[in-house]
Amino acid sequence: MIRIQKVVLHHLSLKLKTPFESSLETVTDRESIIVEAEDQRGVVGYGEVVAFSSPWYTEETIQTCYHLLKDFLIPLVFGNSFEHPSEVQKVFKRLKRNQMAKSAIEGAIWDIYAKKQETSLALQLGGSRKEIDAGVVVGISNQKTMLNQIETYLADGYKRIKIKIKPSQDLSIVREIRKHFPNLPLMADANSSYKLTDINRLKELDQYNLLMIEQPLAADDIVDHRLLQSQIETPICLDESIVTFEDAKKAIELGSCKVINIKPGRVGGLTESIKIHDYCMDHAIPVWVGGMLESGVSRAHNIALASLENFSIPGDLSASTRYWEEDIILPEVEVRNGKIKVPIDMPGIGFGLNEQAIKKFTTKIDQFNK
Numbered sequence: 001m002i003r004i005q006k007v008v009l010h011h012l013s014l015k016l017k018t019p020f021e022s023s024l025e026t027v028t029d030r031e032s033i034i035v036e037a038e039d040q041r042g043v044v045g046y047g048e049v050v051a052f053s054s055p056w057y058t059e060e061t062i063q064t065c066y067h068l069l070k071d072f073l074i075p076l077v078f079g080n081s082f083e084h085p086s087e088v089q090k091v092f093k094r095l096k097r098n099q100m101a102k103s104a105i106e107g108a109i110w111d112i113y114a115k116k117q118e119t120s121l122a123l124q125l126g127g128s129r130k131e132i133d134a135g136v137v138v139g140i141s142n143q144k145t146m147l148n149q150i151e152t153y154l155a156d157g158y159k160r161i162k163i164k165i166k167p168s169q170d171l172s173i174v175r176e177i178r179k180h181f182p183n184l185p186l187m188a189d190a191n192s193s194y195k196l197t198d199i200n201r202l203k204e205l206d207q208y209n210l211l212m213i214e215q216p217l218a219a220d221d222i223v224d225h226r227l228l229q230s231q232i233e234t235p236i237c238l239d240e241s242i243v244t245f246e247d248a249k250k251a252i253e254l255g256s257c258k259v260i261n262i263k264p265g266r267v268g269g270l271t272e273s274i275k276i277h278d279y280c281m282d283h284a285i286p287v288w289v290g291g292m293l294e295s296g297v298s299r300a301h302n303i304a305l306a307s308l309e310n311f312s313i314p315g316d317l318s319a320s321t322r323y324w325e326e327d328i329i330l331p332e333v334e335v336r337n338g339k340i341k342v343p344i345d346m347p348g349i350g351f352g353l354n355e356q357a358i359k360k361f362t363t364k365i366d367q368f369n370k
């Protein structure tokens, strides 16, 4: 039984090595909240709030997550006990949405649970892979920079490259990349920057053999995506549109996508992620783990999740050094021959916290006791 007695929120401000540009926003400073939860036996687990400082990707922000954690979720966790982490989302259910806030504390409880079972989080989630394929994302910038980055990442061994696109920079960059790397496993993420009226542009992308196009249309749409999917060969992958298991079910039933990107933060936690994973597997929809420019804590959860069977496409899972001069976990995430080792012989998330690094990046600490 898990009875949470104490929660510490570590507010961090991390600096990305270089600004990351998508069709919606350029991220330079990455705020984050690390949730440290402790149970009645003193077992400690970690989770991470992956919301951004402003609501450009989904409606949540670091501040809305802080509010939810402080005023609703932490009190609910203190008021309940858990045989298994899958019960956490039931306790949270009467609070609408706020998936990233919920996911952060649920993730910490999953970590505690796995540690108490003296097994890895990957194993507890039902994962079977010992290593996973690494993928990396190239943000929007000029063509030369993007091409250089791709070359560097391929030399580093990455198996799959995702680029960010927008209507004013799509065909030209894809054409250029294909000229240099005709067989590269390549995909493009539009972060909902197109409209159905852009359908001819999107149809033109069809000729470049992309693995998929991610979230071309509106963040809250699954109907227009259905029409678009019926008109293009390239598989559509939904990201922003899938915030719950029900969303995934509806999108698949409608035929709005052929692939889904699962981010625990976006869907309210690991329990919901597994549910979506399992449903997609039954319906022959491959899934991959998406990234949030996160620190190593959320990355550790993502690696564990990616060890499940139907995560058959390399995710946005790159090395710590992709975004950080210094990550906040030990050891840092490493990519060797395009693979990341799943720490299956370690209890819980399988990475320790780098206390010194955390201290350096901390802007505020809150402690809550039951």
Ligand SMILES: O=C(O)CCC(=O)c1ccccc1C(=O)O
Pocket (backbone or CB within 6 Å): 057, 136, 137, 189, 191, 239, 290, 291, 292, 293, 294, 316, 317, 318
């Ligand atoms: O490398 C990463 O962490 C993922 C980069 C990425 O594509 C992304 C980063 C921030 C917010 C949304 C997205 C996305 O997948 O749409």
Ligand SMILES: [Mg+2]
Pocket (backbone or CB within 6 Å): 189, 191, 214, 215, 239, 240, 290
């Ligand atoms: Mg995306």
